[in-house]
């Protein structure tokens with residue numbers, strides 16, 4: 001099989017939160033999400049050695065450009081290599097269930113890029129959520145890794161057992177028929193599985209869009225278990241977790257300023273959560289016709305490298321309290337931070353907190369760094385002894401139509 005990928009996109013985020021944790025607190029409080037040095041929010045795409053900032057808004061154009069190349073790649077890959085992705089889907093004779101987010105990947109270049117981005121080798125153990133008809137599973141198994149696949153749909157789990165399951169056997173492919181969101185073995189299944197725990201497992205999955213955020217919330221804190229998570233995401237949601245570089249140079253005219261403001265407004269509590277637990281990277285756009293049946297929205301592959309627990313920034317309280325606090329800061333994200341904080345802190349604490357941030361008293365929640373939220377939280381907890389509830393969950397995707405305040 002050819003080892004050439006048409007896109008050959010190898011992306012990486014440049015900065016690490018480790019380095020930011022050594023920055024002095026006053027410097028940290030002055031940082032701003034739009035700062036071009038804020039590499040947590042920059043996606044770098046490497047293509048034939050050339051790096052360029054990639055804009056999510058260019059996805060459509062980029063996907064179109066590479067279509068013929070993708071087809072050629074798929075043909076080369078499957079010359080004499082068994083079933084093509086389309087054949088695997090049609091062979092399953094399965095009527096896609098939309099309520100389970102069933103959009104099967106039929107574009108081979110996307111499968112290759114997902115596996116390559118996670119750098120899967122025969123040493124790896126991979127968790128695949130929702131293997132469906134097994135196209136991504138087959139691509140993973142080609143590397144010689146072990147796959148543990150959790151599928152909710154009984155028919156698909158059965159078909160997979162009768163096809164790839166028979167071909168590879170339990171040692172290489174374990175098929176678990178379960179709702180991933182209720183799967184109790186997640187916390188124990190991967191512990192100490194590779195090299196007595198020295199090496200961590202990885203997750204590669206084309207997951208249903210209606211549970212992407214919940215899956216991410218469950219897996220991001222598992223940095224001691226998983227070293228890499230590669231997912232298919234709805235592009236609009238991916239944009240909230242990270243956006244393109246927005247340095248001063250880009251703001252050359254009014255249009256650019258407008259764009260900048262738009263991307264900025266995508267930032268929300270879930271983005272802070274993602275940056276707290278991981279380093280994210282954009283891998284590639286995925287057009288609608290890469291799926292059967294095609295979804296209504298544009299998609300992309302996105303990756304997260306979860307941090308080990310010892311590398312997380314220190315917070316004075318529980319993680320649940322921290323994210324409840326962050327959520328309250330974004331309660332109405334177009335309002336000023338000071339107005340959102342009113343439900344949590346007294347007026348004096350708010351004034352002091354804004355002074356510490358050094359971003360003026362009109363700062364809005366989407367204009368701060370993840371590190372600023374850690375600093376704010378630690379300040380109100382340590383210096384002002386503010387009580388913060390532990391709320392079970394928050395709806396980060398809620399679209400708030402609140403008006404701007406000035």
Ligand SMILES: C[S@@+](CC[C@H](N)C(=O)[O-])C[C@H]1O[C@@H](n2cnc3c(N)ncnc32)[C@H](O)[C@@H]1O
Pocket residue numbers: 100101102103104105106129130131132133134135136150151152153156178179180181205206207208211
């Ligand atoms: C977008 S399809 C992807 C299928 C396959 N991985 C592919 O790329 O062609 C999502 C898959 O997740 C499965 N699924 C949906 N909800 C699930 C859940 N809660 N737990 C496990 N699997 C689920 C669906 O049945 C479906 O097979």
